[in-house]
Amino acid sequence: MSNSTSTSTAGQQQSISMLKVLNPFHVWALGVGIVLVGEFMGWNFSVAKGGAYGALIACWVIGLLYSCVAMIDSEVTSTVAAAGGQYTQAKHIIGPLMAFNVGLYLVMAYTMLEAADALIVGDLMSAVAAATGYEGLNPQPFVVLTIAFLAWLNYRGVFMTLTVNFVITLFAFLAIIALFIGTDPLNPGSVLKHSDLLTELPYGWIGVVASLQFGMWYYLGIEGTCQAAEEVRSAGRAIPLGTIGGILTLLVAATLTWYISTGLMPWQYLGQATTPLYDAASIIGNPSLQVVLFIGTMFAAIASANGCINDAARAWFSMGRDRYMPTWFGAIHPHYRTPFRAIIFLIPIAVSFAFTGLLDQVITFSILSGLLGYTFMSINMIKFRKMWPLDVIKRGYIHPFHPIPALTLLGLCSVVYFATFLGYGASLLSIMAFYIVASVWFVMRRYQFVKRGDQFTMPWPRPKGY
């Protein structure tokens, strides 16, 4: 009796699908929206670890890492077009335990990033209040308000959520361009003082390697475009266009950000600044630019938190739908067609992460979860081509030079693990302990609830070697 009831409920849930309403601009807004906040805060911690030139090398090396991520993602996601992104890919290509881990990487990376974003909004409000004579404004209500409002937006529908993200992300990107123009780049030395502020590598080449860890912040989250795969009108067109357009936008934004910041601030200050681009506008002394950068920083943080809620909820929902996590989360709202239970469940969790006061641990957890996901992607790509060669299934996009991007990605991930070890070794080990315990727990407890055959839903032939 209970069996039939449960099957019927699961059947009803599966009959309601998410709406296919998104286009390449929404995909761009989702990817760049999550990431662009990294230019407004966070990337500069790489300056602390390796100096200004170290951060520039990190920007380019990690840019290469993310170019590989974008190429691989575009091919696999345009073929595996389902909510959950890399989680669903892992389920179809590697197996349930890997999929469970990838789902956790996504949820942890995005929820922790969302918490950090909301903290930035709260701190900015507090700073503005202090600047206008209201010292000691408590930022915590703004943190809660930001997360609650964005969760409501996500609850109401993906189209509105990502349309809002497109507008505010575009504004934030244009704010960086406006700041660049405001520094009079055609007259080096007038505003930008690179010749006086750029120093030699303060820690030598070991510092450059160490700086790769926070170099991830320039681009962390671009792979989130995959989460929209089930809601785009044409996955084969929208995902590659949105993702590769997004990585190009970020490469431009990251390079401009480095150029502006290192030409205005001593590297030691830059390495610990909370909002370096806003500080850059303050140094120039142009009040209009300051306002634009304040709004840009605020919008970037909101867009990032918005995209993170979108992606974390879809990954959590997908895991619930497949019974990797409790099935209660695998429900879609009958009217708004959103994963509403997953969205609501993650609100207090994000708020509590934001209130732990462990911002550096939260950020490191987010970065490492992302890094574990990229390591998986390189293995996934090699298996994908081997199990279903190009002539066996139709792909929406085929990335060139295989297996060079996958092998490059694997090599770069190994270097970033080492970079994280330099300075954050204990965090690295404790986060690995989390994923190891969670994996054992999945095998010993959760896997008994998983229906084996349901884990493969793509209309593909039997994979080679199985």
Added chain:
Amino acid sequence: MSNYIPKIQHKRGQLFDSLFVLVLVYVSLYIPLFLESDTKSVDETVLTQAHTWESLDVSTVEQEQWQKLGFDETAAAEIINDKFDYTINPVMLVITALVIIGYFFFVLRVSQKQYREVIDEKFGHGDTQSDKEATR
């Protein structure tokens, strides 16, 4: 071979499992605090010294930028003297590398076994051509 029929989980079990993952996350967030992961260090004797821009080895342009940011010599000295220590402990490095490699090895190995169950249930258990090729 008959298909696997998964167990049905009751609401109490679902709640317990959700909370278990949450507790696990919080524990791993707090562990580094006990292990003192932060390797940035400030020399205490340096902090108590009186500083001038010259003693901090700061150029005139750098000094101007520090001042525009609202920092005097003492406040700037605290940031300038806060440095990373990249001394590598070889034992910890080897342990960390083994943990990461071991983790992926375990996950891929178990996933492989589970994936065969998925494929067998989806496509049917049997000696397919690809199976034969795989065992050669």
